[in-house]
Amino acid sequence: xxxxxxxxxxxxxxxxxxxxxxxxxxxxxxxxxxxxxxxxxxxxxxxxxxxxxxxxxxxxxxxxxxxxxxxxxxxxxxxxxxxxxxxxxxxxxxxxxxxxxxxxxxxxxxxxxxxxxxxxxxxxxxxxxxxxxxxxxxxxxxxxxxxxxxxxxxxxxxxxxxxxxxxxxxxxxxxxxxxxxxxxxxxxxxxxxxxxxxxxxxxxxxxxxxxxxxxxxxxxxxxxxxxxxxxxxxxxxxxxxxxxxxxxxxxxxxxxxxxxxxxxxxxxxxxxxxxxxxxxxxxxxxxxxxxxxxxxxxxxxxxxxxxxxxxxxxxxxxxxxxxxxxxxxxxxxxxxxxxxxxxxx
Numbered sequence: 001x002x003x004x005x006x007x008x009x010x011x012x013x014x015x016x017x018x019x020x021x022x023x024x025x026x027x028x029x030x031x032x033x034x035x036x037x038x039x040x041x042x043x044x045x046x047x048x049x050x051x052x053x054x055x056x057x058x059x060x061x062x063x064x065x066x067x068x069x070x071x072x073x074x075x076x077x078x079x080x081x082x083x084x085x086x087x088x089x090x091x092x093x094x095x096x097x098x099x100x101x102x103x104x105x106x107x108x109x110x111x112x113x114x115x116x117x118x119x120x121x122x123x124x125x126x127x128x129x130x131x132x133x134x135x136x137x138x139x140x141x142x143x144x145x146x147x148x149x150x151x152x153x154x155x156x157x158x159x160x161x162x163x164x165x166x167x168x169x170x171x172x173x174x175x176x177x178x179x180x181x182x183x184x185x186x187x188x189x190x191x192x193x194x195x196x197x198x199x200x201x202x203x204x205x206x207x208x209x210x211x212x213x214x215x216x217x218x219x220x221x222x223x224x225x226x227x228x229x230x231x232x233x234x235x236x237x238x239x240x241x242x243x244x245x246x247x248x249x250x251x252x253x254x255x256x257x258x259x260x261x262x263x264x265x266x267x268x269x270x271x272x273x274x275x276x277x278x279x280x281x282x283x284x285x286x287x288x289x290x291x292x293x294x295x296x297x298x299x300x301x302x303x304x305x306x307x308x309x310x311x312x313x314x315x316x317x318x319x320x321x322x323x324x325x326x327x328x329x330x331x332x333x334x335x336x337x338x339x340x341x342x343x344x345x
Contacts, residue, residue, distance in 0.1 A: 045074035048081050051098070055088040064090070065097045077102040116177035117146040117170065121158055123184060129157040132257060158182050165232050167239075219243065220306055220333035227256070228336055231306070236262040238269075238298070252276060252289060258296050267298040271310065277318035290321035306333040 046068065054064060075081060077099045085095065119128055124142035128135050131154055138144045138158075151174045159165045163184035170178055220240075221228045228244040242256035253274055260269030273292045278285065298308035310331055315324035 045072040047073070048075045048084065051085060051090070052088040055085070055090060061089070061091040061094040064094050068094070068097050068101055072101050073098055073103075075102065076104070114147065114175060115149050115151055115172040117149055117154075117156075117172060118177065118179045119144045119146070119156070119158070120179065120181045121160075121184070122182075123160055123163065126158045126160040126163075126182075126184065129159070131155050132157070132255075156180060156182075158184060160184055162187055165230075167232075167234055219336040221336050221338075223332045223334060224329075225331075229256075229258075229333065238267050249276070260296060260298060265299070267301075267308070269296055270294065271296045277316060277321065279316075279318040281319060286318045288318045288321060290316075290318070292321070292323065294323075294326065304335060304338065307331070 051064065051068075051073070054067070055061070059067075077095075082095060085098070090098075119138060121128075121138040121142050121144075124138055124140055126138045126142075128138065128144050128146075130146065130149060135146055136144055149172055151172050153169060153171050156168045156170055157165055163186055166182055166184050168180060168182060170180055172178055219228050219230055226244075227242050229240040230243050232239040238258075238260045240258040240260075245254055254276070256271060256273050256275075258269060258271040260267035271294050273290075273294065275290060275292070276287060277290050278287045280286065292313075294311035294313075296308065296310040298306060300307045308331060309328050311326045312329045313323060313325075314327050316322070317324060
């Protein structure tokens with residue numbers, strides 16, 4: 001009788017202990033959830049750190065399953081995240097619930113339509129530019145294949161030492177191939193053609209418009225800035241590109257490229273510049289690389305002089321690369337090696 005009484009008493013003690021532990025766990029769950037709710041917006045998905053904090057605070061995994069289904073989670077269930085949660089005390093059923101509600105990684109975007117451009121050049125080893133960006137050379141076989149260009153219109157330029165640059169426009173179609181054959185003209189042939197008797201350019205009726213052949217493909221130096229430009233002519237278009245760029249600026253991708261079109265008695269167009277900008281804002285130095293576009297005009301071109309005017313910057317915001325004020329300034333270019341007043345350096 002006594003032993004039966006002791007067994008019943010022990011069962012009652014164990015029952016009350018389990019009930020007390022259950023009440024303590026519920027209190028812990030409620031306190032932890034209340035602390036979390038005070039720092040989160042309503043209905044905001046739970047982060048990985050939220051789940052780790054609740055588990056380490058003693059919230060039961062079964063209660064966590066309810067919270068995860070109620071609020072969702074804001075992270076992808078990667079192997080690293082799963083390992084961290086398991087270390088914090090997550091059970092396998094809880095991990096399964098998190099996997100079910102976690103956002104899935106989006107499917108990779110479809111690759112762009114394939115295009116193929118085959119360039120065949122003479123001479124060989126010509127440098128190829130696509131939209132003014134170098135893409136490689138035609139190599140010893142005189143051929144270059146480009147398969148990563150997007151469909152659409154592209155400007156192709158080929159350049160080789162001793163030859164005049166040549167420009168071609170191509171239209172690339174999706175899932176199609178284009179074969180482009182480009183023959184560059186020797187500068188010697190152009191020079192020989194320039195020596196043939198011609199009307200005096202200076203006295204021609206359209207003075208200032210005529211561009212002597214030697215001007216195209218030559219290097220011209222600015223008297224005011226010292227910058228050297230390679231000038232190319234293609235029918236009614238004139239191109240000028242800055243070439244004596246310092247190694248430090250070249251490494252950062254600096255360039256100045258101008259394109260002008262005949263406009264009445266002048267050449268008018270724009271210059272695109274990619275240059276570093278430095279200033280002091282709020283007593284702190286600001287350095288930024290900026291892409292700009294300014295206007296440029298050429299009013300006269302002769303065999304030994306190119307004159308015109310261009311937009312120069314008066315005020316500029318380096319932080320946002322914004323032009324605030326400009327002014328027109330005259331410029332004068334002479335053939336490389338020649339001084340402004342004639343003669344050579």
